[in-house]
Amino acid sequence: MALKSTIYKAQLQIADMDRQLYADHSLTLAQHPSETDERLMMRVLAFALHVPPDDHDGALEFGKGLSDTDEPDLWRRNLTGEIEHWIDLGQPDDRRLVRAAGRSRRVTVLGYHASLPIWWKAIAGKLTRLSNLDVWAIDPAQSQALAELTQRTMQLQVTVQDGLVWIADAQHSIEIVPRRLSTHQGF
Numbered sequence: 187m188a189l190k191s192t193i194y195k196a197q198l199q200i201a202d203m204d205r206q207l208y209a210d211h212s213l214t215l216a217q218h219p220s221e222t223d224e225r226l227m228m229r230v231l232a233f234a235l236h237v238p239p240d241d242h243d244g245a246l247e248f249g250k251g252l253s254d255t256d257e258p259d260l261w262r263r264n265l266t267g268e269i270e271h272w273i274d275l276g277q278p279d280d281r282r283l284v285r286a287a288g289r290s291r292r293v294t295v296l297g298y299h300a301s302l303p304i305w306w307k308a309i310a311g312k313l314t315r316l317s318n319l320d321v322w323a324i325d326p327a328q329s330q331a332l333a334e335l336t337q338r339t340m341q342l343q344v345t346v347q348d349g350l351v352w353i354a355d356a357q358h359s360i361e362i363v364p365r366r367l368s369t370h371q372g373f
Contacts, residue, residue, distance in 0.1 A: 243270060273294045306321065
């Protein structure tokens, strides 16, 4: 018998001063049996950092991620079905990123493992021609602290200002400092 996903609910209050975005979002997340709490919360962080101010050009949605290698962790498709933004977590291989860059207008990777510098050094040269790729690093200690906020039902406040991110629940506040690895623009 296959293991079933665990369902999480998150209420996000986002105050992103860098993008002038102030919104509340109700998220339902299915945690794949092989997915860690850290990766689950990185999906929440990716959503908060990339959700558009409105859905006129398509909504940001969670992809099948671990369950389907042809879909990203998150994506935004426009109303005609074209992929506007492809978002992957972790350390995807260079072939996946090249394919994603060819299929979408924008590709973002949020890496968060201690081995991220080794991964990036190995593939950075292969990706220099991808002008629509942004790669960001999240310190592993920060992503692990974020994982400690995981609860089946979460109420989270996300504040973004001057490139810094604070995520808080009723008891804890985590500061996250995304660091750009690629040279392209965008967050």
